[in-house]
Amino acid sequence: MDMRKVEAKAQKAQKKRKSYLSKRVDGVVFENEIDGVKVINMCTWLDHEFPEWMNDFSLDAYDRHCERVKSWCKENKAHYYGRPSESFFIHEAVEETKEKEMSIVLVEDLS
Secondary structure (H helix, E strand, C coil): CCHHHHHHHHHHHHHHHHHHHHCEECCEECCEEECCEEEEEHHHHHHHHCCCHHHCCCHHHHHHHHHHHHHHHHHHCCEEEEECHHHCCHHHHHHHHHHCCCCEEEEEECC
C-alpha cells in the first residue's frame, strides 16, 4: 500500500478520534449541541457515572443517583430538565438552560 495513503488514513482516524473526544463534558459524551447548549441524555450520563445502573433498581441506588445528578449539575453548571413524554420538548430544555445562562442541559424523559 502506498505510504501516503496509510498516512492519510491515520490522520483521518486521529481527526475523528479528536472530534469524538471533544464532544464531552466532564467525560460524558453529549449527543447534540443546539443553539450553543450541549444536550446530554440521562441514560448516557448514567452509563458514564454508574455503569451498573441497569442492574440495581433499589431505593438506595435511586437516592445515590439523584444526589449525584444534583452535584454533577452544580459542578458543571448544568441545568436538569426532566418531563413525561407528553410534556417533554427539547426546545424548552434548551430555552430554560439559556435563560439560566448555562450551556449544558441534562435531559430525562420520565415516561
